Structure formats: structure tokens, C-alpha cells
Amino acid sequence: MKELILLLLILYYPFCHSLDTITLNHSIKDGDVLVSSDRGTFALGFFTLHPDSKTRYLGIWYNKISEQTIVWVANRDTPLNDNSSVLSIKNGNLVLHSNNNLNPVWSSNVSTSFVNASAKLLDTGNFILTHNNNVVWQSFDSPSNTLLPFMKLGLDRKTGLNRFLTSWKSPNDPRTGNLTYRIDPTGFPQLFLYRNKIPIWRTGSWTGQRWSGVPEMTPIFIFNVTFVNNKDEISIEYNVKDPNVLSRMVLEEPGQVRRLTWQPNEHRWFQIWHGPKEECDNFKQCGSNSNCDPYNAEKFECECFPGYEPKFGREWYLRDGSGGCVRKGNASMCRSGEGFVKVARVKVPDSSKARVNGSLGLRECREECLGDCSCVAYTSENESSESGCVTWHGDMEDTRSYTQLGQDLYVRVDKHELAMYAKHSYGSLGKKGLVAVLVICTCLVLSIAIILISWLVKARKQWTRRKDHKYSFRLTFDDSSDQQEFESTNSSNLPFYDLNSIASATDNFSMANKLGQGGFGSVYKGILSNGMAIAVKRLSKYSGQGVEEFKNEVVLISKLQHRNLVRILGCCIQGEEKMLIYEYLPNKSLDFFIFDKSKSSELDWRKRFDIICGIARGILYLHHDSRLRIIHRDLKASNVLLDNALNPKIADFGMARMFGGDQIEAVTNRVVGTYGYMSPEYAMEGQFSVKSDVYSFGVLLLEIITGKKNSGHHEDIASTNLVGHIWDLWKEGTTMKIVDRSLGESFSEVEVERCIQIGLLCVQDYAVDRPSMSAVVSMLGNDSTLPIPKQPAFSFKKSNCESSNPSTSEGIYSVNNVSMTMIEAR
Known part of the structure; x- marks a missing residue:
């Protein structure tokens, strides 16, 4: 029984x-x-x-x-x-x-x-x-905050059912949050991300294969994507090709949409796409009738469409493009010889008010738009077959550029603009005569450039203020064998601020507005008369860095533009006052969070990993992708600022060095930077290269993971510094002991261990053993097998007689204007 x-x-x-x-x-x-x-x-x-x-x-x-x-x-x-x-x-x-x-x-x-x-x-x-x-x-x-394969987002026109994602209140509170991700069915349908019903990001309209503003959708290796737009419904559906693949799209509380797949071998979710990514993804970042180009390293990211000009010139000059652009002049735009200029590879403008005619090809679309005097631009509905016609009939909003994928937008211009743009990249080179003219012009420009460079090299090297208020800056290269000098007349590239306006903005540099202080002087928060928040870096009369570093920073950072570099707005030079004006970043610097027990919990592992990747991309841009090759030389937690969304921006280029041509390293007898972040070859021999920055990045990565300073005093660490202690733990296979406790259980051990190994690869003793920043970015972005790191630099055990008094060992010290020889033998 x-x-x-x-x-x-x-x-x-x-x-x-x-x-x-x-x-x-x-x-x-x-x-x-x-x-x-x-x-x-x-x-x-x-x-x-x-x-x-x-x-x-x-x-x-x-x-x-x-x-x-x-x-x-x-x-x-x-x-x-x-x-x-x-x-x-x-x-x-x-x-x-x-x-x-x-x-x-x-x-x-x-x-x-x-x-x-x-x-x-x-x-x-x-x-x-x-x-x-x-x-x-x-x-x-x-649905709540997650889109699964075979689930539809969109509107059922017959029943009125509208399916869309809504965020949670927080990771531990599934109540309906203030973010929604839904299809806007008006005009030519597109997906929008809203916060409190206000659009903050737009995917762009459907191009036949993908959303116009999501180039990563082409090609899609693991998904089948179905977009339906007919009398019965408007919907998007993602289906996995392999039923063994677990995938989900989730709308997260900070304002991110992420596509994730489960990695069973590593027991973690792996991100394969997310949006929005950068400032140009922000809805209407540059206002009406303009294009946002995040890859323009030399100019302001906002640029007016052909035939348009900034609505508010001063704001645009100060790198605030929110006012947008308006038509130039009063020339007729109706059957008066006007035509179209191609703006290549963009997310086409907001199509909620666009008109669509699926029966027309691209050529017929041009004629249709040209015959309608209210039509300001057109493109094809299907980018691969160039079929279908989409036209705009008013202000064009929220356009941005891409380097490769993207649609071509054809913007209407008057006959005068058309003639001008025929000679530029937006126009057509169909006529042989025009090609010949362009070849001649190119040769002429090159000749002028050669003459100008020769003149600059031989010119008198001075820092002078001229009567027309144009300033000359000199950048001195610290190269004993071949001293180079760079002189740039900065009357057009970088705006100049009046001292009175800066004093007014900072309440006469009041202590209440002081944000911090360094070897250069102090930094103040200010509010300009137009309401823009700024950060003012004021060079002290007694600064150890001096005028050379100030000029260095002006010349370098004014030529750099990347989403992970702090943006300079202008400078102020009047009498003995020398100031740099930057964008204001409300979340201060990275060290304010990771080294503060009360603040460190605000950065969970996902946000810290995003910060690590952002810093890496910024350094990669400096080393490889910018027009200049820049060595930062003072990369540390306090020189990484955080914006509203906690995105990292590398700051303080006063110690940076510019390399030219095939130069890969240099030697100086004036070592500058911060102990604890310096590579051994630089600290001891004055030799620096891109691998010096790689070393500093490795130290910073390990600090972000552990929440501890490399050169600080730690009772529970037997080595002289954090790097040496992590090396000991890595050899023992116990690196999880050092992970910042404030992370709780929000992280994947596999992912953290991988990042620790990348950090150890970056801080290896010899520069030749360290990876390049392009390799680091690649390692952070995929699951490839990593090399085994070698002994890191400065990984010594504390001696028995070494003082345990924090006053003798704690802290990070900046060195400026200090001549050094050898500290101690390696």
C-alpha cells in the first residue's frame, strides 16, 4: 500500500x-x-x-x-x-x-x-x-518593458489595439514608468522613444530593410524582421532564426532600448545593440532644417541643410544649435530654376508629416517634388530598390549623419545655391568640364597649403594679441631632436568670450559657484545670459602649469570632437586673465562616484561597463581616428567627467602631446602627469607613446571595478599598490575578492573577470606587450579569447619596515614642471 x-x-x-x-x-x-x-x-x-x-x-x-x-x-x-x-x-x-x-x-x-x-x-x-x-x-x-521574438509592436487599425513598451519605475519596481517605446502611425510610420510623452529619440522611418536611424539592423544575422504597414495594421516583429537562441529587447529606466541575447556558456546576457547612443541621437538635437554629424572632428556637430542658415547666429557660434536653421535670402523657390542637393547617408527627417506615394520611382519622385512649390525635400521609400516616394513640405526635424549606411536625402535649393553646390560634394560631377575645374582647384589649394605651412614654420613664434582681436597660439613639442612648433590663428574656429560676461555668469567667480581646483587654478560653474550652463577653467596667476599648458589645451581640444571628449565652447584672454569655457557636466567627475562609499552604489556594473567602453572609445579617437594623433598623458578618474546620463567625457588636455606623421613615441626631460597612472617607461625615463595612455587606461579600468585608488593606502592589500594586489589575486584565481562591494550582485562574474584581465594586459611592464586601444575596444566588445597578461609594472610587496601610516602612502599626486631622472631601478 x-x-x-x-x-x-x-x-x-x-x-x-x-x-x-x-x-x-x-x-x-x-x-x-x-x-x-x-x-x-x-x-x-x-x-x-x-x-x-x-x-x-x-x-x-x-x-x-x-x-x-x-x-x-x-x-x-x-x-x-x-x-x-x-x-x-x-x-x-x-x-x-x-x-x-x-x-x-x-x-x-x-x-x-x-x-x-x-x-x-x-x-x-x-x-x-x-x-x-x-x-x-x-x-x-x-507588453510591459520587454519585447520578445514573435511579439508585435504597433497598431491594429481594425480593433484600435496599440501595443507598445513601457519602462519600469526602477529595476526593483515594475510599476509603469515614464518611458514608452511605440510606433507613431501618422505620416510615414516610425518608432519613437518618449519620456513623459515627449519624444527623446526616433528610429526613423522604415527603408524596406531597417529603420532609417538604426543602421545596425543591416545585415541581421540571427533575426527575421517583419514590418507591416497596410489598411489593417502597422507593426514591427522580430523573430529568431534559431529557436535555441534566447533574445529580448528591453526598455530600461535611464532611457535606453537594448537588444540582448543569452550566452549559455558564460551565463549572462550579452548586449548586441542599444539606442540612443550619442548626442546626435537626441530628438531635434540641432533644431529644424539641419543635420547632426557626430563624426565631424573639426567643426560643430550641427550643420544647416544646403540653402539654409542658422536662425540665431550667436547661439550657433557658441555651439548651441537648438534654434535650428531658416531659408537663406528671398530667392524664389517656385519654378525659378531651383533644384536639389544630395545630403548623403543620413537618418531622414521626422516623417510624421511626410507624404508617401508608393507608385513612384526615385526619378519620378524628384519631378513630383519639383512640381510642388511646397515640397522642400524627398527620398525613396525603399532604399535598396529606390522605389516609392517620400516628400517633406515644411520644416525638417531630427536628421543625423552616418559614416556608411544611411539614406540619401535630396534638399530643395534655389538656382544660386544649386550653382554653388555643383562644385562641392553635395552636387553631381556629371560634366567633364566641372571635373577639370575641380582638379585645377584642388592643385591650387594644395599649392597654397604648402606655401602657408612653410610660412608658418618660418614665422616669428610669439604669443601676441593683435589689434583686430585675433590671437596666435604656439604649441611647443617637447622633442629634443626635432623641436616642432605649431601656430594657429584662432579668429574663426574658437569663440572668444568677454571677461565681463564670464564674471557675470559666475557671479564674479564666487565660492558658491566653485566646482573644484587643480594645479592650473580653479573651475567655476556659470550661467550665460542666454541660459546656457558653462564650466570656466580659470588659470591661476600662480599656477604650476602656466601659459604653455593653457595654450596647449586651447589648440588641441578646439580641433577635437567626439562624444567621449569634453567639448570646449571658447576661451577668454584679457589682461592677466586666461580662461577656458567648457560645456557644463552636472555629474562632476568619475572619482566623485567610484571612490566615495555613499555615491559608488549609484554606478551599477552595467553603467560602469558603459563608462569603461566610453573612455576606451575616446582614447581610441585620440590615438587613431582624429586628424591629429594625441597622447593625453594625464588620464585618471578625476579627468573623466560625467554628463546627465553618466556618459564619460575625457577632460584636461593641458598635458597632452600631438604626434605627426609616422611618429610613435617621444622622450622628454619634463615628466608631467599623475603618479599611480604613469607607465614605468614614462615615469622613469621620460619616454611616452600611445602605450603610455594604454597603461593609464588599465589602471583606471581596475579602479572602476574595485572602487579603490591605485596609489591609495589600503589596509587589506599586501602589495604597494592596487595593481600589484590584483595581479596576485589573478594568479590565485580569486579576483572576485577585490570587486567593489557596492556593486552587490548586479554583475556577471565572467564579464568582470574579463575586464580585469584586459586591465592587467594594459598595465604590463613593457610597452610592447600592451595592446593598442583599438585592440582594447575590440576585446571589450566581443567574447574572443584574451592573451595571458605578464607581470605588471610597480607590483612590489610592502616591506616589513614600510610605514602603514596613511599620511605617508595615501593619495595621488600630480606633477607639473618637474624634471625627473630615474626614480629607482626596475
Whole structure:
């Protein structure tokens, strides 16, 4: 008899826990779990988001993943307060009750009553309510913050059902947040990301293969994407080609949409795409009738369309393009010889008010737009076949450039502009005569450039203020064998501010507006008369850095532009006052967070990893992608500033050096920078190269992971510095001991260990062993096998007689204007 009972229990147990269906006679209570049939990919049941919380929710999560990942929550805005809840079917509806309360906490709200309804969890993650095999309700029609494969986003025109994502309040609070990600069906449909119903990012319209503003969608190796726009519906659906691949798109609280896939070997989610990425992705970043070009290293990122000019010249001059652009002059734009100029590789303007004619080809589209005097621009509906016609008839908003993929936009200009642009890259080179003229012009320009360079090299090398208020800056290269000098007349590239306006903006440099202080002097927050917030770097009369570093920073940073470099707005030189004006970044510097126990918890692992990658991309730009090759020489946590979204921006180029041609290294007898971040060959021999910055980056990466200063005093560290201690732990296979405790469990051990190994590769003793920054960026962005690091520099054990007094060992010290020989033998 006992054996029979045991057999029945064994048979009943798997049946109870493999249940995938709710019927009129089978409900589930808190503690029960539905598991999807076939592959058992998803589970539905009750859960809590924090071990100390009594708040309960009904939802769906991945069943076979150790890290519980919630993809749908039923009662997200009406949490349960105990574990006595039941999900059942009543009158053809799914109903969630708590404590036998007659009023349901949540319901599927099907209007018609069905007698034989049942609910089933599918292996797609869709929870469906059916009657006679017809789906009458499904969770895919009311998504929360996650888009799964085979789930649609968009509008059902017949029923009025609109499916869209809404963010959670926070990672531990699934209540409806203030972000939505939805298709705007007006005009030519497109996806928008809204915050409090205000658009903050736009994917662009559908091009036949992808969204205009998401070039990463081409090609898509693991997804099939279906876009539907007809009389019945407007929708987008992503389907995985391999059913073994687990993928999801999630709308996160800070304002990011991320596409993630599960890596079973590493037991973590791997990000394969996210947006928005950079400032040019911000909705209407440059105002109307303009284009945002984040890759323009020499000029302001905002540029007016052909035939347009800045609406507010002063603001544009001060690198504020939000006012946009307006038409130039009063020339007729209606059948008066006007034409079109091509703006290549862009996310086409906001198409919510655009007109679409699918029956026209690109050539017919041009004629259609040319014949309509209100038409200001056109492009093709399908970029691959150049079929279909999209036209704009008013201000054009939110356009940005891409380096490779992107649509071509044709902007209407008058006959005078058309003649001018025929000689430039926007025009056509169809005529042989024009090609010849361009060749001659090119040769002429090259000749003038050669003459000008020769004159600059021989010119008198001075720092002078001229009568016309143009200033000359000299950059001296610290090269004993071949001293080079760079002189730049800075009357047009960098705006100059009046001392009175800066004094007024900073309340006469009041202490209340002081942001910080360094060897150069002080930094103040200011508000200009137009409302723009600025940071003013004021050179002290007694500064150890002096005028040379000031001139160096002006010359270098005015020629650099990258989303991970701080942006200079101008300078002020009047009498003995010398000031640099920067964009104001409200979140201060990175060290303010990672070295402060009360603030470090605000940077979880995902944000720290994004900061690491952003810093790496900024250095890569300095070393390889900018027109100049720049060695920063003072990369450290306090020189990485954070913007509103905690994106990193490298600052302080006073110690930077510019290399030209094939130069890869230099030697100086004036070592500058910060102990703890200096490479050994630079600190001891004055030899520096791009690998010096790689070393500093490695130290900074390890500090971000551990929350500890490399050269600080740590009672629990046996080595003389942090790098040496991490090296000891890495050899023992116990590097997780040093990870910042404020990260909690928000990180993947595999990912953190990989980053620690990358950091150790960067701080190897010999420069030749360290990877380039391009290799570092690649290693951070993929899962390739990493080399084994060698012994890092300065990894010595503390001696028994070494003082443990923090006053003798703690702190980071900047060195400026200090001549050094050898510190000690290696």
C-alpha cells in the first residue's frame, strides 16, 4: 500500500509542476508554477523582486536561466501584499484574487463571457486565453518593458489595439514608468522613444530593410524582421532564426532600448545593440532644417541643410544649435530654376508629416517634388530598390549623419545655391568640364597649403594679441631632436568670450559657484545670459602649469570632437586673465562616484561597463581616428567627467602631446602627469607613446571595478599598490575578492573577470606587450579569447619596515614642471 501511494505521488508531482494550462477546474495559487510546453523555455507564477520585500507579483520569466529575468508582469501597478493569491478563470476571464477578496486585483478584461475558456503558457513566452481554439486574449497584446521574438509592436487599425513598451519605475519596481517605446502611425510610420510623452529619440522611418536611424539592423544575422504597414495594421516583429537562441529587447529606466541575447556558456546576457547612443541621437538635437554629424572632428556637430542658415547666429557660434536653421535670402523657390542637393547617408527627417506615394520611382519622385512649390525635400521609400516616394513640405526635424549606411536625402535649393553646390560634394560631377575645374582647384589649394605651412614654420613664434582681436597660439613639442612648433590663428574656429560676461555668469567667480581646483587654478560653474550652463577653467596667476599648458589645451581640444571628449565652447584672454569655457557636466567627475562609499552604489556594473567602453572609445579617437594623433598623458578618474546620463567625457588636455606623421613615441626631460597612472617607461625615463595612455587606461579600468585608488593606502592589500594586489589575486584565481562591494550582485562574474584581465594586459611592464586601444575596444566588445597578461609594472610587496601610516602612502599626486631622472631601478 505504501509503495502504491509513493508511486502515485511520484506520478502526480511532475504532472503538477509541468502544468502549462489553467482551466475552469484548475487554478494556480502562490507557489505553483506554469511551465511552457515543448521546450519549457518560460515559466509563469508569483514572484518578488527583492528578498526583503513582501510585495508579490504575477508574471512570466525565463525558466531555464539561473538569473531570474522577468519579461511580463500582470499586476505591475497593483502589487500583492501576501502569498495567498490565486489566478483562476471565471466567466471566461483570467482573474487574479487576493485573500478571497471579491474584487480582482487584475483581470484579462475580456468583454464576452465564455464557458469553456482555458489559458496556456506557450514556449514563445505568450500567455493566451482561448475559447474553442480561438485566442480571445494574450499577454503579447499588453507588453510591459520587454519585447520578445514573435511579439508585435504597433497598431491594429481594425480593433484600435496599440501595443507598445513601457519602462519600469526602477529595476526593483515594475510599476509603469515614464518611458514608452511605440510606433507613431501618422505620416510615414516610425518608432519613437518618449519620456513623459515627449519624444527623446526616433528610429526613423522604415527603408524596406531597417529603420532609417538604426543602421545596425543591416545585415541581421540571427533575426527575421517583419514590418507591416497596410489598411489593417502597422507593426514591427522580430523573430529568431534559431529557436535555441534566447533574445529580448528591453526598455530600461535611464532611457535606453537594448537588444540582448543569452550566452549559455558564460551565463549572462550579452548586449548586441542599444539606442540612443550619442548626442546626435537626441530628438531635434540641432533644431529644424539641419543635420547632426557626430563624426565631424573639426567643426560643430550641427550643420544647416544646403540653402539654409542658422536662425540665431550667436547661439550657433557658441555651439548651441537648438534654434535650428531658416531659408537663406528671398530667392524664389517656385519654378525659378531651383533644384536639389544630395545630403548623403543620413537618418531622414521626422516623417510624421511626410507624404508617401508608393507608385513612384526615385526619378519620378524628384519631378513630383519639383512640381510642388511646397515640397522642400524627398527620398525613396525603399532604399535598396529606390522605389516609392517620400516628400517633406515644411520644416525638417531630427536628421543625423552616418559614416556608411544611411539614406540619401535630396534638399530643395534655389538656382544660386544649386550653382554653388555643383562644385562641392553635395552636387553631381556629371560634366567633364566641372571635373577639370575641380582638379585645377584642388592643385591650387594644395599649392597654397604648402606655401602657408612653410610660412608658418618660418614665422616669428610669439604669443601676441593683435589689434583686430585675433590671437596666435604656439604649441611647443617637447622633442629634443626635432623641436616642432605649431601656430594657429584662432579668429574663426574658437569663440572668444568677454571677461565681463564670464564674471557675470559666475557671479564674479564666487565660492558658491566653485566646482573644484587643480594645479592650473580653479573651475567655476556659470550661467550665460542666454541660459546656457558653462564650466570656466580659470588659470591661476600662480599656477604650476602656466601659459604653455593653457595654450596647449586651447589648440588641441578646439580641433577635437567626439562624444567621449569634453567639448570646449571658447576661451577668454584679457589682461592677466586666461580662461577656458567648457560645456557644463552636472555629474562632476568619475572619482566623485567610484571612490566615495555613499555615491559608488549609484554606478551599477552595467553603467560602469558603459563608462569603461566610453573612455576606451575616446582614447581610441585620440590615438587613431582624429586628424591629429594625441597622447593625453594625464588620464585618471578625476579627468573623466560625467554628463546627465553618466556618459564619460575625457577632460584636461593641458598635458597632452600631438604626434605627426609616422611618429610613435617621444622622450622628454619634463615628466608631467599623475603618479599611480604613469607607465614605468614614462615615469622613469621620460619616454611616452600611445602605450603610455594604454597603461593609464588599465589602471583606471581596475579602479572602476574595485572602487579603490591605485596609489591609495589600503589596509587589506599586501602589495604597494592596487595593481600589484590584483595581479596576485589573478594568479590565485580569486579576483572576485577585490570587486567593489557596492556593486552587490548586479554583475556577471565572467564579464568582470574579463575586464580585469584586459586591465592587467594594459598595465604590463613593457610597452610592447600592451595592446593598442583599438585592440582594447575590440576585446571589450566581443567574447574572443584574451592573451595571458605578464607581470605588471610597480607590483612590489610592502616591506616589513614600510610605514602603514596613511599620511605617508595615501593619495595621488600630480606633477607639473618637474624634471625627473630615474626614480629607482626596475
